[in-house]
Amino acid sequence: MRIVFDTNVIVSAILSKKSKPGRILEMAIQGKFLLVVSPYIWKEIERVFQYPKIVKELRQKNISPEDINEFLSILEDLSLTVPGNITVEAVKNDPSDNAIIACAVEGEADFIISGDHHLTDLEAYRHTRIVNPETFLRIIGQ
Numbered sequence: 001m002r003i004v005f006d007t008n009v010i011v012s013a014i015l016s017k018k019s020k021p022g023r024i025l026e027m028a029i030q031g032k033f034l035l036v037v038s039p040y041i042w043k044e045i046e047r048v049f050q051y052p053k054i055v056k057e058l059r060q061k062n063i064s065p066e067d068i069n070e071f072l073s074i075l076e077d078l079s080l081t082v083p084g085n086i087t088v089e090a091v092k093n094d095p096s097d098n099a100i101i102a103c104a105v106e107g108e109a110d111f112i113i114s115g116d117h118h119l120t121d122l123e124a125y126r127h128t129r130i131v132n133p134e135t136f137l138r139i140i141g142q
Contacts, residue, residue: 040099101128
């Protein structure tokens with residue numbers, strides 16, 4: 001099974017390993033499914049981890065920039081990075097979400113996992129289901 005994590009799910013997973021996103025990410029690390037990413041998603045992750053609010057939360061949880069870099073390196077090794085050559089126009093209210101959908105299309109993902117209602121309200125795009133972390137865990141019986 002191939003999945004695409006929206007950036008908000010990755011950040012939530014890192015901030016709380018016991019959260020639903022954290023549990024899903026741990027399953028990906030264990031090889032239970034393949035994580036699909038694009039150059040856009042990698043850049044977005046790097047950008048989000050620079051937000052003052054996120055930096056503050058990481059500091060409060062004793063998560064260093066080195067920890068983040070190590071984690072992202074592991075994630076990169078475990079992921080399929082697609083070239084990012086496809087564009088879609090599925091989300092009108094938040095065009096940046098189209099890059100997440102494009103990654104799923106290009107990587108033939110089964111699921112997009114997101115906490116963003118602009119994406120989850122779509123429910124699906126082509127053959128890719130779009131669900132929140134709780135729904136994904138329920139679907140896979142966790």
